[in-house]
Amino acid sequence: MKRSLRPLAATAVIFLIAYAVSVLQFPGMLSTRVLGNFLTDNAFLGIAAVGMTFVIISGGIDLSVGAVIGFTGVLVAVLITWFGVHPLVAFAIALLVAALFGAAMGLTIHYLQVPSFIVTLAGMFLARGGASVITQDSVPINHEFYRTISEAIIRLPGGGRLSFIGLLMVAVFLVGALLAHRTRFGSYVYALGGNTVSALLMGVPVARTTVQIYMLSSVLAALSGIVFSLYTSAGYPLAAVGVELDAISAVVIGGTLLTGGYGFVLGTFVGVMLLGLVQTYIIFDGTLSSWWTKIVIGVLLFLFIVLQRIIFAASAPGEESSEKV
Amino acid sequence: MADGEYVLEARGVMKIFGNHVALDTVDFGLRKGEVHALLGENGAGKSTLIKVLTGAYQPDGGGIYMDGAQISLDNPLHAQSFGIGTVYQEVNLLPNRSVAENLFLGHQPLRFGFVNFRKMEADARVLLANYDLQIDPASELGTHSVAVQQIVAIARAVQLSGKVLILDEPTASLDRNEVERLFEVIRGLKAKGLAIIFITHFLDQVFAISDRVTVLRNGKLIDTRPLDDLSRTDVVRLMLGKDIAFSGATDIESNAAQNEVLVEFKGYGRKRGVLPFDLTIHKGEVVGVAGLLGSGRTEVARIMFGADPADQGTVTVNGQLTAIRKTTDAIRHGFGFCPEDRKAEGILGDLSVRENIVIALQGKLGWFKALNRDEQFEIAGRFSEAMDIRAASLDMPVKLLSGGNQQKVILSRWLATDPAFLILDEPTRGIDVGAHAEIVRTINRLRDEGMAMLVISSELDEVVAYSSRIVVMRDREMVAELRGKNINPGIIVQAIANNTDEAVA
Structure with a gap:
């Protein structure tokens, strides 16, 4: 097996074992209802994590994701509730704003040679601050369109429900996987994560690709914000605080190397599902504090970083031959 | 420029950095189907000229002409579209991606807008077959040797440009067989009519493969000449503007052996690094380490310096048993690396x-x-x-x-x-002839002043010139120790190649 696949395989195996153990303890967890809710409850995280996967594979990081989700939620809510704009128009505006926002961050990162960590940290404060300037309160959304969307569900045998936003997340993952693994843009993203200097010398349009990566991440964060507003039927400036960190965790647990160059979009899906499983387990248990989620995520993250370290250090080229000695 | 049949030409190119003139009205012409060596000391302006010719730098004066027409190159990618491809000393490819993707990145065959992996890998296989490379195009590039990566880089450059190929010290990290392999590739490309610029620090290689040579010194063009009517001394004289003499001392008196022992390694080794070895180093002695790339030469140096600490054996410094577990231990004992x-x-x-x-x-x-x-x-x-x-x-x-x-x-x-004991790993790799001589002189001087040294080098002539003793590495094992009249390149090669240890004195 290719060594880059190993962390992903490990995640998948851990997910299956963890799920099996959960089902043994709570047979109720093996139901279409739980699986359907997995998708719905994690839709906004999953969509944001797809963008984060691209950023991390390219060797960067995007800390603005959670703030963009919050900002988008407020923007959409305000446009619909205060100004009576149709939700679809509001969505388009929000996505456009996010695209410009991402492009600005990408341009800064590339042309000013500032680390993405700093630029997106600034972006995070800007977006969060912007949302709070628009309104300090939660703005409810009462619109026919929102009701239509939330009623648009596919019923599964066994009482499960596939929601629109859950399916949207799956669609984003599929498109993201195609984009990452089957297009030239995708190969450029990996090239940047491998070695930026080489990429430049090989003719990779580094500037354009960098801008596109951060645009993609911000647009997906905005889409995630829209999904979040559909999920909660409101916009709140302090929504989704820290989601960027959950997204990063999901990406790393899904087998993407934090230093860039290696990773899979569908790995992130498994990562998101694993995080969702932990939460569901805690809900089923009922006695555990929800903060246990954080502890489990912390342990998982630590495990995976160690695992990747071992896999990539142990099989560095040229060292295999010495093993015989 | 009477013959005017240059594929690529630089006329009166100037490049100025601040108040430093890196290139001073340099003319350079490259013909179809020739290997043109570009020589000069470090800082002579070779790299600057190459960067101008590949569009990485914009000239401050003069112009670039292709087939007689002036062109301006915005960046390496733009130069590529004119048919100018470059392969650098450090392989500038993506170790994290497949061989096929490294060959075709940016030009992958598409089907319905998506990369057609099957076609890309089939194309890669055909392309690699031209270079006699039997590797899986889907394998990760980083898992292959530097030589293979270098050939992949050449294959990519030729594939994408196909008119002019610039090789910037491609042989710096290859061993002898790999260089020969590379030369065959270059000869094949030359026969196909490619114009090739070849930059190297190894004069042997210049004479082995080049047709003409251009020498730069201090940013100025010294001369462009066919190699046929030049001797090695001529070339060196052109490069330096003076004669240099390597001290050809092969018989360094081994009276150093009577000097007091400085460091003594016994059964020193490291799992996955070097098999246990014994080595005694005296004051005022240079121990040369010879062996092919990957034979464990560097590992010996690192283990001695504590960069990769030993897991077996003992070390005695100045008669005292001690331990070198990290580099600061080594420095405390007066080691340098x-x-x-x-x-x-x-x-x-x-x-x-x-x-x-x-x-x-x-x-x-x-x-x-x-x-x-x-x-x-x-x-x-x-x-x-x-x-x-x-x-x-x-x-x-x-x-x-x-x-x-x-x-x-x-x-x-x-x-x-x-330091009392200095470890030098390839001190002359990738540096020019002048600096090379300077470093060899320094090694000799330090030895005479009583410093003990361990010098690793792939250049046998060089090791022979300054070593009082030579140890030969093979397959991570110290296989021979040569002294006195056994210190000559022929015997070293034998020791490296032989499986029997008859060369041991």
Whole structure:
């Protein structure tokens, strides 16, 4: 097996074992209802994590994701509730704003040679601050369109429900996987994560690709914000605080190397599902504090970083031959 | 330019950095189907000329012509569209991606807008077959040897450009067989009518493969001549503007063996590194280490210096049994180590020449005896003079210096600590003839002053010139120790190649 696949395989195996153990303890967890809710409850995280996967594979990081989700939620809510704009128009505006926002961050990162960590940290404060300037309160959304969307569900045998936003997340993952693994843009993203200097010398349009990566991440964060507003039927400036960190965790647990160059979009899906499983387990248990989620995520993250370290250090080229000695 | 049949031509190219003239009205013409060697000391302007020819730099004067028509090159990608491809010394490919993707990145065959992997890998297989490479195109590039990666880089450059191929020190990290392999590839491309610029520091290789040679010195064009009517001495004279003489001393008196023992390694080894070896090093003696790439030469150096600590055996320094578990232990015992990979392990690129020179000394003195600025300047100045380091100022970042000067800075760094035992790993790799001679002279001088040294080098002539003893490595094992009249390249080669140890004196 290719060594880059190993962390992903490990995640998948851990997910299956963890799920099996959960089902043994709570047979109720093996139901279409739980699986359907997995998708719905994690839709906004999953969509944001797809963008984060691209950023991390390219060797960067995007800390603005959670703030963009919050900002988008407020923007959409305000446009619909205060100004009576149709939700679809509001969505388009929000996505456009996010695209410009991402492009600005990408341009800064590339042309000013500032680390993405700093630029997106600034972006995070800007977006969060912007949302709070628009309104300090939660703005409810009462619109026919929102009701239509939330009623648009596919019923599964066994009482499960596939929601629109859950399916949207799956669609984003599929498109993201195609984009990452089957297009030239995708190969450029990996090239940047491998070695930026080489990429430049090989003719990779580094500037354009960098801008596109951060645009993609911000647009997906905005889409995630829209999904979040559909999920909660409101916009709140302090929504989704820290989601960027959950997204990063999901990406790393899904087998993407934090230093860039290696990773899979569908790995992130498994990562998101694993995080969702932990939460569901805690809900089923009922006695555990929800903060246990954080502890489990912390342990998982630590495990995976160690695992990747071992896999990539142990099989560095040229060292295999010495093993015989 | 009477014959006017140049594929690629630079006419009167100027390039100025600040107030430093890097290229001074240089003319350069490249013909179809020739291998044109570009020679010059470090800092002569070779790299600058190449960067102008590939669009990485814009000339400040003069112009670039292709087939007689003036062109302007915005960047390497743009140059590629004119048919100019470049392969660099350090393989500039993506180790994290497949061989096929490295060959076709940016030009992958598409189907319905998506990359057609099957076609890409089939194309890659066909392409690699032209170069006699039997590797899986889907395998990760980083899992292959540097030589294979280098050929993949050439294949990519030829594939994408196909008119002019610039090889910037492609052989620097290859062993002899790999170089021969590469030369066959180059000859094949030349026969197909490609114009090839070949940059190297190895004169043998220039004569082995080139048709014409252009020599640069201090940013000026010295001459362009066919190689047929040039001897090696002529070329060296053109490059340096003077004759240099390597001290051909093969019979270094082994009276060093009677000097007192400085360091003694017994059964010293490391799992996955080097098989246990015994080695005694006396004061005032240079122990040369010969062997092919990957034979464990560097590992020996690293284990001695504690960079990769030994897990078996003992070491005795000045008669006292001790342990070297980390590099600071080694430094405390008066060891110094100039690693092989200057860029990654040696220089601190963004720090100044001065800081790079004093850093090991400061490390030895500890926190509480900070060298003040004047002392630093005094030390740095003394060594840069002694070593003839050519830097505009001692405060300039060391990464801006040429390879040879960087090497001298690192050597100065350790000499400043006044080491008793100095380990040099490939001290002359990738540096020009002048700096090369300077370093060989320094090694000889230090030996005469009583310093013990361990020098690793792939250049046998060089090892022979300064070693009092030579150990030969093969397959991570010390297989022979040569002394006296056995120190000559023929016997070393035998020792490297033979499985029987008859060469051992």
